[in-house]
Amino acid sequence: MGKRKIDGQESMDKRTILVLFGGCSTEYDVSLQSASAVIRAINREEFHVLTMGITREGEWYLYEGEVEQIENNTWKKGPVSRACLQPDRSAHGIAIWRENGIELCYIDVVFPVLHGKNGEDGTLQGLCQLAGIPCVGPDMLGSAICMDKDLAHRLVEDAGIKVPASVVLQKGESKDQAAGKVAGLKYPVFVKPVRAGSSFGITKVNSSLYLADAIEHAFEHDREVIIEENIEGFEVGCAIMGNKELIVGRVDEIELADGFFDYTEKYTLKTSKIHMPARIPEETEERIRETGMKIYRALGLKDYSRVDMFLTPQGEIVFNEVNTIPGFTAHSRFPSMMKAKGYTFEQIVDRLIRLAMKYE
Numbered sequence: 001m002g003k004r005k006i007d008g009q010e011s012m013d014k015r016t017i018l019v020l021f022g023g024c025s026t027e028y029d030v031s032l033q034s035a036s037a038v039i040r041a042i043n044r045e046e047f048h049v050l051t052m053g054i055t056r057e058g059e060w061y062l063y064e065g066e067v068e069q070i071e072n073n074t075w076k077k078g079p080v081s082r083a084c085l086q087p088d089r090s091a092h093g094i095a096i097w098r099e100n101g102i103e104l105c106y107i108d109v110v111f112p113v114l115h116g117k118n119g120e121d122g123t124l125q126g127l128c129q130l131a132g133i134p135c136v137g138p139d140m141l142g143s144a145i146c147m148d149k150d151l152a153h154r155l156v157e158d159a160g161i162k163v164p165a166s167v168v169l170q171k172g173e174s175k176d177q178a179a180g181k182v183a184g185l186k187y188p189v190f191v192k193p194v195r196a197g198s199s200f201g202i203t204k205v206n207s208s209l210y211l212a213d214a215i216e217h218a219f220e221h222d223r224e225v226i227i228e229e230n231i232e233g234f235e236v237g238c239a240i241m242g243n244k245e246l247i248v249g250r251v252d253e254i255e256l257a258d259g260f261f262d263y264t265e266k267y268t269l270k271t272s273k274i275h276m277p278a279r280i281p282e283e284t285e286e287r288i289r290e291t292g293m294k295i296y297r298a299l300g301l302k303d304y305s306r307v308d309m310f311l312t313p314q315g316e317i318v319f320n321e322v323n324t325i326p327g328f329t330a331h332s333r334f335p336s337m338m339k340a341k342g343y344t345f346e347q348i349v350d351r352l353i354r355l356a357m358k359y360e
Contacts, residue, residue, distance in 0.1 A: 193222035238292030249337030253278030
């Protein structure tokens with residue numbers, strides 16, 4: 001264990017955890033809630049905690065105030081100092097702009113709690129990799145693959161797991177080219193940005209009459225759009241934690257009244273309901289858990305992720321997507337699935353930190 005500087009003093013006892021929150025992303029607000037829960041859950045007897053916020057505009061600040069200000073999005077009022085991760089491996093930490101100069105602070109582990117682009121897509125993980133600092137969650141490659149719905153589907157299909165029939169459109173393709181690609185798909189279809197989170201830019205389309213508008217909407221979020229056939233049945237989730245040895249939580253189930261599990265439903269549950277555990281036979285749950293682990297391995301993931309799948313009326317399991325930094329409040333799906341296996345929220349956070357340190 002190397003020396004590290006905390007509050008201007010060298011320390012050899014506690015490991016220092018840097019929790020990153022916010023982000024230059026449409027999912028900024030969700031990150032604030034998840035990060036607040038994680039910050040509260042970290043054991044202060046074993047770890048020293050630093051918090052760094054990234055604004056919607058992409059500015060980085062070390063935040064040294066109360067967690068409540070993160071929760072209610074007033075953290076930028078301070079106390080804050082401009083700061084950033086240092087890619088120079090000799091620093092192994094962050095640079096903080098103080099009034100009397102730049103202070104270097106040693107970091108043992110980065111715990112990113114940023115959802116969507118510029119946080120969950122491999123960009124931040126790549127920066128940590130350059131800096132040589134262990135980072136909680138999948139690495140740069142695993143994160144980038146899972147953010148790309150088309151690439152993730154191709155790899156999972158190669159692993160022998162069923163995926164929805166789909167086509168990919170590039171920005172700039174003509175309407176005739178798009179129509180030709182989509183002609184082989186059966187309605188209803190889902191039109192999605194290839195790289196986006198929390199269901200932003202996604203539209204369920206029941207007729208070709210509405211396809212062009214849905215494609216245009218999806219292109220507002222990415223340069224590529226994937227169009228997938230609807231899968232009959234319902235969505236199930238599988239929480240996985242670990243590296244060599246995997247811990248798999250109970251499977252949950254999303255019951256929808258109508259439409260799909262969009263951003264509003266995910267965070268308000270106005271017309272939908274999450275059943276924990278899922279209302280399925282034990283044998284079916286075990287098949288889902290086994291499939292989830294197979295997907296986790298196929299995509300080269302580490303530490304933790306939530307693997308989402310569909311279960312058809314015929315009992316067939318179809319891959320949907322992976323959330324490499326899933327919602328992380330005490331009531332979010334990932335912690336709830338792990339709680340059903342006997343893990344408290346605090347135990348989950350502690351294990352993830354230790355998994356990241358051990359992995360590196």
